Amino acid sequence: MDSFSKERIIAYFSMEIGVKSDIPTYSGGLGVLAGDTVRAAADMGIPLVGITLLHRKGYFHQKLDPTGWQTEQPERWDVADYLEKVNAETSVVIEGRTVYLRAWRFEVVGAGGHKVPVYFLDSDLSKNSEADRSLTDYLYGGDQRYRLCQETILGIGGVKMLRSLSYRNIQRFHMNEGHSSLLVLELLTESMKAKNRKKPTPEDFESVRSKCVFTTHTPVPAGHDQFPAAMADGIIGDHRGFDIRDVLCSGDVLNMTYLALNFSHYVNGVAKKHGEVSRQMFFGYEVDAITNGVHAGTWVSDPIKDLFDHYIPGWREDNLSLRGALSIPKWEIWEVHRKTKHALLDLVNAKTGSEMDMDTITLGFARRATAYKRADLLLRDPDRLRHIVKKAGPIQVIFAGKAHPADHPGKELIKRIYQMQSGLKDFIKIAYLEDYDMALGKLMTSGVDVWLNTPEPPLEASGTSGMKAALNGVPSLSVLDGWWVEGWIEGVTGWAIGPEDREAGEADSHKKDAESLYEKLEQKVLPAFYKNRDQFIDIMRHSVALNGSFFNTQRMMQQYVLKAYFF
Numbered sequence: 001m002d003s004f005s006k007e008r009i010i011a012y013f014s015m016e017i018g019v020k021s022d023i024p025t026y027s028g029g030l031g032v033l034a035g036d037t038v039r040a041a042a043d044m045g046i047p048l049v050g051i052t053l054l055h056r057k058g059y060f061h062q063k064l065d066p067t068g069w070q071t072e073q074p075e076r077w078d079v080a081d082y083l084e085k086v087n088a089e090t091s092v093v094i095e096g097r098t099v100y101l102r103a104w105r106f107e108v109v110g111a112g113g114h115k116v117p118v119y120f121l122d123s124d125l126s127k128n129s130e131a132d133r134s135l136t137d138y139l140y141g142g143d144q145r146y147r148l149c150q151e152t153i154l155g156i157g158g159v160k161m162l163r164s165l166s167y168r169n170i171q172r173f174h175m176n177e178g179h180s181s182l183l184v185l186e187l188l189t190e191s192m193k194a195k196n197r198k199k200p201t202p203e204d205f206e207s208v209r210s211k212c213v214f215t216t217h218t219p220v221p222a223g224h225d226q227f228p229a230a231m232a233d234g235i236i237g238d239h240r241g242f243d244i245r246d247v248l249c250s251g252d253v254l255n256m257t258y259l260a261l262n263f264s265h266y267v268n269g270v271a272k273k274h275g276e277v278s279r280q281m282f283f284g285y286e287v288d289a290i291t292n293g294v295h296a297g298t299w300v301s302d303p304i305k306d307l308f309d310h311y312i313p314g315w316r317e318d319n320l321s322l323r324g325a326l327s328i329p330k331w332e333i334w335e336v337h338r339k340t341k342h343a344l345l346d347l348v349n350a351k352t353g354s355e356m357d358m359d360t361i362t363l364g365f366a367r368r369a370t371a372y373k374r375a376d377l378l379l380r381d382p383d384r385l386r387h388i389v390k391k392a393g394p395i396q397v398i399f400a401g402k403a404h405p406a407d408h409p410g411k412e413l414i415k416r417i418y419q420m421q422s423g424l425k426d427f428i429k430i431a432y433l434e435d436y437d438m439a440l441g442k443l444m445t446s447g448v449d450v451w452l453n454t455p456e457p458p459l460e461a462s463g464t465s466g467m468k469a470a471l472n473g474v475p476s477l478s479v480l481d482g483w484w485v486e487g488w489i490e491g492v493t494g495w496a497i498g499p500e501d502r503e504a505g506e507a508d509s510h511k512k513d514a515e516s517l518y519e520k521l522e523q524k525v526l527p528a529f530y531k532n533r534d535q536f537i538d539i540m541r542h543s544v545a546l547n548g549s550f551f552n553t554q555r556m557m558q559q560y561v562l563k564a565y566f567f
């Protein structure tokens with residue numbers, strides 16, 4: 001059994017957890033955040049255990065054909081190469097059948113040696129039916145029924161697996177997004193059993209609420225998981241002493257977000273602005289905000305690590321000390337940044353033959369390819385771009401990001417950027433890299449000169465890639481949404497695109513944002529880079545000192561500990 005104490009433990013539930021770049025059990029921001037959360041917990045000695053699904057066939061492997069159209073291939077990985085099979089089994093009832101589950105363990109070891117285990121639930125057991133064996137195969141694959149079966153395994157199976165691993169004294173159940181909300185059903189059943197009750201009473205509800213914490217990540221109602229009540233009843237209705245439609249559903253739907261909201265004593269959004277948006281969306285609920293962070297030791301590139309080790313010893317254990325970045329000599333941070341830029345451009349040139357060069361300002365844009373992120377905003381007006389380049393200096397841009405297989409507009413977006421490459425190449429070099437993952441994310445956020453972000457407000461709950469860039473001394477040029485509202489100081493930590501306050505559904509906002517983006521590039525960003533290098537480097541240092549020191553998971557976890565876990 002595990003060497004650490006199983007007393008007062010935090011059970012952290014997430015549909016995806018990115019424990020390592022090449023273990024494809026994550027698709028994007030949510031999973032990377034979950035990975036950074038467990039890494040920070042391990043560093044800080046927080047008694048936490050992670051629960052997720054195995055995703056034996058991963059998210060997917062992205063291929064772009066010569067027209068830029070994305071196709072997907074299963075991303076097979078050898079589970080036993082990375083994870084340790086544990087000697088514990090449990091089961092859940094799905095559609096009246098018993099589905100058996102086992103678990104695999106990954107141990108995250110913190111800077112001081114503390115270990116945080118992450119358990120990956122697996123239904124691929126020979127005693128299950130063929131169809132049930134595939135339930136833990138694909139992350140965000142399949143139809144609604146498949147998803148609800150997965151969420152049953154994660155929520156109900158997760159609690160039961162923890163019990164069979166002898167985690168009895170769990171202080172808090174933390175639901176990272178609503179995918180794991182069904183855990184409240186299992187906790188309710190446990191509470192009733194302990195009191196020998198056939199129906200839940202207010203005391204049972206209160207007992208569940210006192211143990212649960214919920215973090216919401218989605219600023220639009222359509223983004224919240226919901227299922228027809230009849231489907232839910234068919235999948236999880238069996239063997240309960242009560243009708244789940246009465247207890248969990250409202251009207252004809254089982255909404256996972258409302259389930260988590262109703263059964264949690266602490267709820268938070270992932271940036272201050274996202275907290276406000278969530279309070280409006282979930283009227284009548286108390287929603288706090290804890291702004292996301294990234295794990296400094298994971299996201300700082302090796303050359304920058306050496307630099308920090310020299311000038312800011314102890315920065316890994318005390319991320320706040322990164323404020324000392326202001327004392328790093330300017331030429332030195334510049335030279336070290338050029339090393340990471342070189343590594344990135346080598347890779348880009350080898351993969352795409354785009355002949356990017358070291359002296360041209362390089363913009364980076366990598367995130368899920370989906371319409372609201374507006375990856376193509378920069379390319380909206382090629383004539384204007386041509387004019388900017390002529391007047392203020394050359395630009396090159398590196399893109400990456402996968403579209404969800406069912407997101408047709410997202411795929412169109414990739415294709416559009418891909419196809420614009422050749423038309424623009426005489427005055428602006430563009431590359432689109434395949435298979436965005438954590439390793440590529442690290443290389444890009446540290447190797448470009450400016451990190452670009454153009455979401456349509458208020459749709460970016462937080463965003464974390466700009467935080468990775470800041471830690472590496474790379475300033476952001478970004479729309480004021482998510483974390484950037486808090487991280488932005490104009491001309492000090494980067495630059496804003498568009499206004500701070502805007503009307504919802506404002507007409508021609510794309511056009512206005514593109515206009516603002518062009519203006520900032522022409523009048524602020526390129527002049528600083530090409531004509532006032534000193535000022536540019538000062539912005540780099542302030543990115544580390546003001547933002548790297550704050551937007552990290554060490555500060556984030558301290559807030560979870562104080563607000564959500566041990567009180």
Ligand SMILES: *Cc1c(COP(=O)(O)O)cnc(C)c1O
Nearest residue numbers: 028029367437438441463464465
């Ligand atoms: C950091 C990261 C993300 C999340 O970045 P956003 O800014 O929230 O889009 C997504 N995918 C990968 C691979 C990452 O490393």
